[in-house]
Amino acid sequence: MRLYPEKLAGHLQQQLLPVYLVSGDEPLLLQECCDLIRQQARQQGCSDRELIDAGVSSFKWQDILHSANSMSLFAERKLVELRLPSGKPGAEGSKALCEYLDIAGGEDVLLIISGKIDKQSTNSKWYKALDQAGATIQVWPVDAKDLPRWLQQRVRNAGMSIDGDALQLLCERVEGNLLAAVQEVEKLKLLARDTQITAATVTEAVSDNARYNLFDMTDSALRGDATASLRMLHGLRGEGTEPPVVVWALAREIRTHYETQLDCDRGRSPQQALSARRVWKNRIPLLQSALSRHNTDSLSRLLQQASAVDGSIKGFAGGKPWDNLESLISDLCRGGS
16 A cells, blocks of 8 residues: 555554555655654564665675564564665565565564655556555655745644744755754754744744754764764763764765765766755765765665664664764764775
């Protein structure tokens, strides 16, 4: 079945299907859908989580079949997450996914997290098989004309209301960055003296005297400045920023770079690849700087590293989240080969 993202929470309250395909190129909305599925899977006994990344060079499609045939050592049910950055499994992957659906028991849950899937792929055998066995959820970016309505709904969900001037100012502040938008709404919730958000409240939040800014930290990491990035990371921790917010900001940038580098490997220029991803023009030089230090393999490893940090936060992987975040930032700054 095909589900709209906004209908997912209600669906999960009714049932948990054996397979979900969540696809799209808006990281925040993609992550929120996946987190809803993870939460419900955990509540229904999937206490073990297995990660398989089709974007790494060592990946083989037999990995997903092996998962279907193996039982968890620690739980009766497990959640299997398959990362499919390209959105195209190819002939071998299509066959493997269809075979997985044939041999997998109904106990485990398969969550496929994919980049944007084109219309041609939605008519493919593997996509139709997944759609029939479970649910497919396509996540679309929020266009500039829809951003005010989207932000207004977020404000309402936080138990507040916002006037027109404040809404326009907030839209200008976040520049289409949905993660930044969510953070600003949370900040407004703390700063607002009542439930009505005015332009003055937004201005106060924007000029907030916090010394450390999450987006300044990610920009420093993209520039390769490890000293500044780690100093800001420690400052964010001291100011009470939660690790999931930090890892999501970093993972968002790394995934954009990874997908851009894939396009460059296929012959596009960095400028063309970044423009196709609707990167704001004033950020293109910054992202090009990071692309010059990394290749597809190193960015794939960084994505795996970010996933491991996320796992340590959620209790699925070892290590301390803040220590793991330090390592991730250091490796992002350093570059790869």
